[in-house]
Amino acid sequence: MAGPKTDYGKRYHYLSEFPADVKEPHAIGPDDTVYRYLCASRKIGSIIGRGGEIVKQLRLETHAKIRISENVPGCEERVVIIYSSSEETNSCGDNDDLVSPAHDALFKVHDRIIAEEAVGDDFVEIQLVTVRMLVHSDQIGCVIGKGGQVVQNIRNETRAQIRILSNDHLPNCCIEL
Numbered sequence: 001m002a003g004p005k006t007d008y009g010k011r012y013h014y015l016s017e018f019p020a021d022v023k024e025p026h027a028i029g030p031d032d033t034v035y036r037y038l039c040a041s042r043k044i045g046s047i048i049g050r051g052g053e054i055v056k057q058l059r060l061e062t063h064a065k066i067r068i069s070e071n072v073p074g075c076e077e078r079v080v081i082i083y084s085s086s087e088e089t090n091s092c093g094d095n096d097d098l099v100s101p102a103h104d105a106l107f108k109v110h111d112r113i114i115a116e117e118a119v120g121d122d123f124v125e126i127q128l129v130t131v132r133m134l135v136h137s138d139q140i141g142c143v144i145g146k147g148g149q150v151v152q153n154i155r156n157e158t159r160a161q162i163r164i165l166s167n168d169h170l171p172n173c174c175i176e177l
Contacts, residue, residue: 028081028083029085031085031086031087032083032084032085032086032102033083033084033085033086033100033101033102033103034081034082034083034102035081035082035083035102035103035106035133036079036080036081036082036133036134036135037079037080037081037082037106037109037110037131037132037133037134038077038078038079038080038132038133038134038171038173038174039077039078039079039080039109039113040076040077041071041075041076041077041078042076043113044068044078044080046112046113046115047066047068047080047109047112047113048068054112055068058105058108058109058112059105061104061108062084062090062101062102062104062105062108063084063090063101064082064083064084064100064101064102064104064105065082065083065084066080066081066082066105066109067080067081067082068080068081069081069173072172072173074172075171075172075173076171077132077171077173078173079134079173079174080109082102082105082106082109083102084100084101084102084105085100085101086100089101090103090104110131114129134170134174137167140164143164144164151164
């Protein structure tokens, strides 16, 4: 049940077209594992690939659903939404740790973006990688923890620099999410 065609030749689904008791196909469920990754628009091709080949392969490999937002005028980033059922598991890494398909896909998407940076200049060693993730306001407490203890433990264990920004710092591509 597709909506009207846009100038870009893409069809959009509108929730109003679905009866109240029918869920939108591939909708994010309340128990799903969901990641929202901000990707620079100039690097999005490393996730999509020619004709969508790479993103299709990532979906097949991980069994996760991956959506890439449309370009928003004036915004240099796009949101990549990766999600799957929390009940499913994939093997991950050399020791066969079990993770959700969304978790597996998140790391594969990230690896593709980082790999593109490494190919860009053979003489520059990558020392700093910046990742921007969106966390829903209902879940940010789980990341911060009481008195900031969870985020501090993550910083100590990973030696990563973690900054949590307010909604005032959201890029335009995130406003509608």
